[in-house]
Amino acid sequence: MTRPTPRPIPARVRILAAILAVACVGLAVVGSVTFLVQRERVLLEVDQRLKAQVQILQDVADPSDDAASTDSGAETASERLDMADYESVEEYLYVATARLVPARNEAAVAIIDGAAHYKPVTLSGFDISDEVALIDRVVAETADGATKQGTAVTEDRSLRYIAIPIAMEGDEQSGVYVRAIDLGAELEPVTAAMATYVIAALVVLAAIGVVGWFVTGRLLSPIRHMRETADSISITDLSPRLSAQGNDDISDLSRTVNSMLDRLEGSVDVQRQLLDDVRHELKTPITIVRGHLELMDPGDAGDAASAREIGIAELDRLARLVEDIDLLAAAEGDSYVMGDVDVNALTARVGELVAVIPHHDWIVDAHATGVVRGDQDRLLQAWLQLADNAAKYTPDGSQIEVGSAIDAEGAHLWVRDHGPGIPPAARHRIFRRFNRAHGKRAVGGSGLGLAIVDAITKGHGGTCTVTDTPGGGATFTIHLPPAAAELPAPVRAGDVLQREASA
Numbered sequence: 001m002t003r004p005t006p007r008p009i010p011a012r013v014r015i016l017a018a019i020l021a022v023a024c025v026g027l028a029v030v031g032s033v034t035f036l037v038q039r040e041r042v043l044l045e046v047d048q049r050l051k052a053q054v055q056i057l058q059d060v061a062d063p064s065d066d067a068a069s070t071d072s073g074a075e076t077a078s079e080r081l082d083m084a085d086y087e088s089v090e091e092y093l094y095v096a097t098a099r100l101v102p103a104r105n106e107a108a109v110a111i112i113d114g115a116a117h118y119k120p121v122t123l124s125g126f127d128i129s130d131e132v133a134l135i136d137r138v139v140a141e142t143a144d145g146a147t148k149q150g151t152a153v154t155e156d157r158s159l160r161y162i163a164i165p166i167a168m169e170g171d172e173q174s175g176v177y178v179r180a181i182d183l184g185a186e187l188e189p190v191t192a193a194m195a196t197y198v199i200a201a202l203v204v205l206a207a208i209g210v211v212g213w214f215v216t217g218r219l220l221s222p223i224r225h226m227r228e229t230a231d232s233i234s235i236t237d238l239s240p241r242l243s244a245q246g247n248d249d250i251s252d253l254s255r256t257v258n259s260m261l262d263r264l265e266g267s268v269d270v271q272r273q274l275l276d277d278v279r280h281e282l283k284t285p286i287t288i289v290r291g292h293l294e295l296m297d298p299g300d301a302g303d304a305a306s307a308r309e310i311g312i313a314e315l316d317r318l319a320r321l322v323e324d325i326d327l328l329a330a331a332e333g334d335s336y337v338m339g340d341v342d343v344n345a346l347t348a349r350v351g352e353l354v355a356v357i358p359h360h361d362w363i364v365d366a367h368a369t370g371v372v373r374g375d376q377d378r379l380l381q382a383w384l385q386l387a388d389n390a391a392k393y394t395p396d397g398s399q400i401e402v403g404s405a406i407d408a409e410g411a412h413l414w415v416r417d418h419g420p421g422i423p424p425a426a427r428h429r430i431f432r433r434f435n436r437a438h439g440k441r442a443v444g445g446s447g448l449g450l451a452i453v454d455a456i457t458k459g460h461g462g463t464c465t466v467t468d469t470p471g472g473g474a475t476f477t478i479h480l481p482p483a484a485a486e487l488p489a490p491v492r493a494g495d496v497l498q499r500e501a502s503a
Helices: 011-061 087-097 132-141 190-233 249-295 301-332 343-354 376-393 448-461
Strands: 106-112 115-118 149-155 157-168 172-184 339-342 359-369 369-372 399-407 410-416 463-468 474-480 491-498
Touching: 011 149, 011 157, 011 190, 087 106, 087 115, 087 157, 087 172, 087 343, 106 399, 115 132, 132 157, 132 172, 172 399, 172 463, 249 301, 301 463, 339 343, 339 376, 339 474, 343 359, 343 376, 343 399, 369 376, 376 399, 376 448, 376 474, 448 474
Parallel strands: 359 399
Antiparallel strands: 106 115, 106 172, 149 157, 157 172, 339 369, 359 491, 399 410, 410 474, 463 474
C-alpha cells in the first residue's frame, strides 16, 4: 500500500515560525543579559556590605580610630570599645552584638566555642542562631583564624555570610562574629522585574504572531493566487493571467510569469498552427499517391511507370517540405553564431550565388560599406530565400535587383523584382507558414520560404517588409538594427551579372 505523501508545511507558517523564533531568541538574550547584570550588581553590593563588617568590628575594638565605620545596615557605635576594657571574648561579643544592629534582610550571631551565644534583639533582621549547620560550617572555616566569606543554603533561604574570628589574650575562649544577608530577599526586586519582563515578552510575542500572521498572509496572497492560476492553466486553456499591481518583488514576479505565459501560449499556438498546416499540406500528396496506386493497373507497364513517376514526384515534394520545416525550426530555435558581418562582402557573395539562378537578369544594385551584428550564414540563407522567391514569382527574362544599404536606422538588404507584385491586403500574411499571396503553389515551393526569412530576421532583432517596386513588382527588404560601428554610404553598382534568356 502506497503511503500518502505528507503535506509540506505552508510557507506562511514557516516564515511566521522563523520570525517568532528570532524574536524569542532576541528577547531571551536581552532578558538573560539584563538579569545577569542586575544579579551581579546586587551580589557585588552584598559582598561590599559584608566586607564592611570587618572594618566595623575593628573600629569598635580599636580606640585609635577617629570614627566608627558603618555599612548600610549598621548603626554607628555610640562609644568606643577597648579590648582592655573587657575581660573576656564573651563580654566583648555581647557588647558588639548589641551595638551592631542588622539591617533589613540581614542577620547576626556571636558564636563562642562553637555554639551560638548572642544575637541582636532588634526586629529589623532575621534570626540565624538556630542554624546549626551554618554555625558548624563557619566554626570549621575560621579555625585557622582568618576571616571567611561564603554562601550557604538553608531550609528557608540562601545566605551570603562573612565570619570574623575574635580572640583575646588571656582568654581561652574562641569567638566568631557572623553577619549574613538573605540573597533571596535582596534579589527579589530583580526577580520581580524579570517576571514582569517575561510577561511583557510573551505579550509582545503574541502580538508579533497575530500581526505577522496577517502580514505574511497579505504578502503571500499573490503567490497563492499564482499557484491557483497555475493550477487552472491547461494545454487547452493558457489564457489565465496574474494580477500585477504595485512595484514590489512579488509584482515583478507576477509580471515575469505573465510574460512567460504569453510566450508559452504563443509557442503553443504556433505549434498547433504548424501541425494544422503540415496536416493540411500532407493531405494532398498522400491523396494523389494513394489515388494513382488504387487506379494503377499492375499488368500495364505504362500505367505502372506513370504511377511510379507521380509517386516519386510527390515524395520529393514531401521531402522538400520536411527539409523546409527543419530549416524553419532551426531558424526559430535561436541557434545563431553572432559576430561582425561585413555587409559589402555579404552583398558580393549573394551576387555570386544568385547569378546561377536561370531565366532572369540579376543585378547588384548597391553595395553598402559597413558591418552589422549577426550570423553570416543565416543572413545569407534569408537573403537567398528572398531571391529564390522572387525568381519563382517573376516572369522569365525579367530583371531582378539585389542590394544593400546602411544608414542611421541600421542595415537594409533588399531583393527587387518586376513581377505581378503583392496586394497590400496580403502582405500581412505572406510571412506565415504555408500562406501565399496568390493562393496557389509555385513550382517546387513548400510555402515556408518567407516564414524562414521572417524567423531569421526576428532572430537578429530586425524585420522584413514588402513594398511596391516602381513600375510594378515587389521589393522585399530585411531591416537589421545598427551595429556598434558603421561606415557610410552604399556604393551604386549597376553591373549586370548574368543574363539568361533560355529556360
